[in-house]
Amino acid sequence: MGSDDGPPALSAAEALSAYTVMVQARAVDDRLWQLSRQGRAHFVITSAGHEATQVGMALAIRAGHDYVVPYYRDMALVLALGQTPRDLLLHAMGRAADPASGGRQMYGHFSSRARRIVSGSSSVGSHLVHAVGLAFALRIGGERDTAVVTSFGEGATAEGAWHEALTIAGIQRLPVVFVCESNQYAISMPHHAEVPVADVALKAAGYGMPGEVVDGNDLRAVALAMRRAMARARADGGPTLLECKTYRLRPHSNADDDRRYRAAAEVDAWRARDPIGRFGEVLVREYGVAPAVLAQIAGQARAEVDQATLDADAAPAPHPATIADHVFGTVAGAAPRSEDQRHA
Amino acid sequence: MGSDDGPPALSAAEALSAYTVMVQARAVDDRLWQLSRQGRAHFVITSAGHEATQVGMALAIRAGHDYVVPYYRDMALVLALGQTPRDLLLHAMGRAADPASGGRQMYGHFSSRARRIVSGSSSVGSHLVHAVGLAFALRIGGERDTAVVTSFGEGATAEGAWHEALTIAGIQRLPVVFVCESNQYAISMPHHAEVPVADVALKAAGYGMPGEVVDGNDLRAVALAMRRAMARARADGGPTLLECKTYRLRPHSNADDDRRYRAAAEVDAWRARDPIGRFGEVLVREYGVAPAVLAQIAGQARAEVDQATLDADAAPAPHPATIADHVFGTVAGAAPRSEDQRHA
């Protein structure tokens, strides 16, 4: 159901636009690795291979309405939610105009209050509790028909904070969809060294919520499962744990050498199942899209990324004098104090 | 199997000695509440109601051989492992001779290195990881045929550290038996506000280990389930999660007023199922023990506790000059340093 062999679950427009975002995401990822090799980006963390999972998720999210609490690998997700390649390049290069953090966080820490994309730290697993709190707040505020989505790797499911988030969501039956981007590795460690069971989805049973395994390289399967889970959440039917099985096609980050811990043959086998190529074939076969259209989309993505790179390169770095901005907000009615913020 | 209606699973000697410990534990508990009302014990935390669970556990533990990592409610357990009423009263009164802590910890923090009973903090759920580390050490050291037991309330299963302990034990298939003394409440909060599923045992599925619900007020049922789990652990068959359903018959501690959150009728209903009375009936009915013997056991327990109270009362408090002892150990080969330990 909803897999590559099932009936088309997406309209042609949805399918084409999803494909476009996937291609765009890969083009941004390609560029970042290039910039890293050139010493122009200090930190790169890949989303290559996760595009079907992330863009599939976005197909069930109403951007700016539902809250999204992502993790560092979710570049394709935030693109699908409306961030632009330029936003991402500004972020990667640490520019003042970086919309995620004004150049304060390293790449992969996506954020936009306007889009309800929540700022995260780098601490694995620490953000799910925020998703649960947002869902609680929606209930308290009586904001109906809205859900919260949060994502993480399978390695993160070992963290204590992960457990506390699912426990609270389960007890309170809150409108949260927990999406595991289950990519077989946590940096170097294979699934069996990170997770005591074959499927992360099996963990759902301990939290009183449904758990489901999805082919994370199948855009439509992800979209359908996500829509079911989001519908349940919006209808006050409680949380869901979705495990999207996928694969990270590149090293963990630019600091990683994945040849130390996995065989080239394994990576190659997954490359053959690249979610973008796979969905491209679906477009041609089932939606009757001409291969030339796909080539055009790829070309346009590259051009956009080129322009974004130029823009980001030319954008100014944050001014050193702003270093102590936004430590605290302004207290209403308080007189400004002379306490010096800078001592260095 | 092994329940009140099954075949006798314990020898007569085992059964009688188990009963004796249960009675002794209740007598100590009674005394502690009395001392608390008299202002002679600052802190009391009850084990009343948990005796069958705890003494049943002990029937599967080889004292001083298997490690035990208990929690604050495990007084009957440590009695069964060889602690004496005098030890417990010295502990409750904070005497220098308190074997658990030399008067440093409040009552309920049992410990004895000689007996392989591990010192705990008051932080709920923080001790299970130590049990896992001990089990790991046994494997590394090649100490076979030895297992680790750790216990906790159902409320503790919400803690992150609880999850991390079970995750690591599950991944490594370590010889640990996790025993939940599932007593329906965490201080004031009923099971459904603490645990997202009906049975804590259901959580085992997420950790790749068997989970089992046991009637925690049935000494033999607990002993049998524990023996199965310990046998599995000792044979390198991996960890087990055992949930012993029971009830705390008194307030959480002397600082608690349980009338604020539970009905007297509920407490009374459980009082009727008191594990000690219930096992006493088994002794009479199945083991042919004369009721007078039970009365004698009770009398002897009271006498022992009286003597223990006198002893503890007369025992000296820790000397103030010892306050800075045991902050650090002695470094082999290091010259003593003049660094002052006391500044007050």
Next chain:
Amino acid sequence: MTTTEQTLLEAIRGAMHDALAWDARVVVLGEDVAVKGGVFLATDGLLERFGALRVIDMPIAEAGIVGVAIGMALHGLRPVAEIQFADYLYPAIDQILNEAARMRYRSNGDWNCPLVIRAPFGGGIHGALYHSQSVEALFTSTPGLKVVVPATPHDARGLLLAAIADPDPVLFLEHKRLYRTLRGPVATGQGATVPLGVAACRRPGRDVSIITYGAMVHESLRAADALAHEGVDLEVIDLRTLVPLDRDAVLATVRRTGRALIVSEDNLTGGFAGEIAAVIAEHGFADLDAPVRRLAAPDVPAVPFSETLEDAFMVSAAKIMTAARELARY
């Protein structure tokens, strides 16, 4: 504005009650806070008055409690989370310091975390190692978090209301020994907040400045009364807020007396008393007629249970008198 006599506990409960009543964004959450009304009854009656959506019993998951409060705050609520004892803040430290304190900065001001974390702390109540700790030193080194320690019922109410109104995370440490033993006048009414970051002079004096906070304010005042008979005149400064620290008040008192005794219930090494001493050493050097002195608990891992050991641990009026007398004579 009316004034009533309240215990510290009543003042805190009243502040939460009124905040819930006045501001629909305020919610209270924690272990045992709803049905039971809190293990110290600090939230007693709030569930009945405001309902289960705003007074929330949470499972035993401190990181979860603070993390959920962060999520609520991100949506614009004003959560007041209780951690049952300050000793159990540790499992939530990642959420408090890495998440709440750093949220505004890391998002360049796009997000903020207006939440309050209340926790009873402090010793002298036979609570032993894990129900007696002074934990403030763990929280005063991360800019982005404010740390408040009220010493009077009036301040407890006023500072808690200010903390709830504050746009940033505030750790609010309540000395549990004072909950019921301390009574005093409390100004109620919506305007009666006490601003964060402003110390109070509890007793003017000429000879030695005592700089302290929490329960030690009262030990210090007792010592001051007793020493007055010996002709030693102590000034007692109650910091009220540790972060932001009222450096001006600290330096001003040293300027007046030339002698500073910092009194802390925490153990000495690495404690917040060191920060105060450092500020004086750096910026009040020329005013000092004697070395700065810290009076703190001995450097042991935590407060032991038995009365003999607990007494040896706790800083008391008597110990303050000895230290202040010595300093006055320097």
Next chain:
Amino acid sequence: MTTTEQTLLEAIRGAMHDALAWDARVVVLGEDVAVKGGVFLATDGLLERFGALRVIDMPIAEAGIVGVAIGMALHGLRPVAEIQFADYLYPAIDQILNEAARMRYRSNGDWNCPLVIRAPFGGGIHGALYHSQSVEALFTSTPGLKVVVPATPHDARGLLLAAIADPDPVLFLEHKRLYRTLRGPVATGQGATVPLGVAACRRPGRDVSIITYGAMVHESLRAADALAHEGVDLEVIDLRTLVPLDRDAVLATVRRTGRALIVSEDNLTGGFAGEIAAVIAEHGFADLDAPVRRLAAPDVPAVPFSETLEDAFMVSAAKIMTAARELARY
């Protein structure tokens, strides 16, 4: 005893290698430490040499890693746990401070916890808020835990071996910027440990004492070399161990120069520099010819990413020169 040239990273790896080889009780555990050999390759090759029972890949569960190490230590092993970045020590703080540091004391000496927790810390490597933190201030206020910060390859090896041999928990903070950039002679051999709690004078000088640790030792030495041309003679003290603090060495250098500049990579308020300043203010008052001065990072929540902001954050030789020059002139 032979001496070889090694980087800081090689010295640390070598110490673990040799400890594993010499003592069957030693085990190494952490995330990615076995198959990958650590994200910085600090444990590279150890799995191959010592096997999967002694070099253990652990899931992403910091409280679990430290807690398991505690359990191992209770049984008599000597675990060396790696936390991948010091920024991720937070989820393990309850285990480190409430459990490991308090185990010996709470059991009246019956149990002890001989374990080492290694963690890369520090900024200047474009690691941003969560890969650059200086976290020592969170760990220096709880007696029962030792805190070590080596500044040279020789010390890294010697202190790590001493930490592994120590009967109590030790937090071992390694400055990641020095891992590969710093080379130096290292005495190998089983006896070449460096005792915990003893500072080193890296450069004798007459005018100003710089008291520091970690990467700031090298910035300070650079500043000292440069200032020598201006006729300002700096003494540089490398604390090496923060707990226990070598108070004697701190007070002795102040006695020699009369001027103390404490240099810290951490932000100012609440940092460990305050403790050092306080000790000097209390016990070295009579020796001071000028106020104690702390040079630290600005009070912001953590190190920002972009180079402009990171440079503004980091204390550098240039900033040390300015501060030392001013202090020398006082």
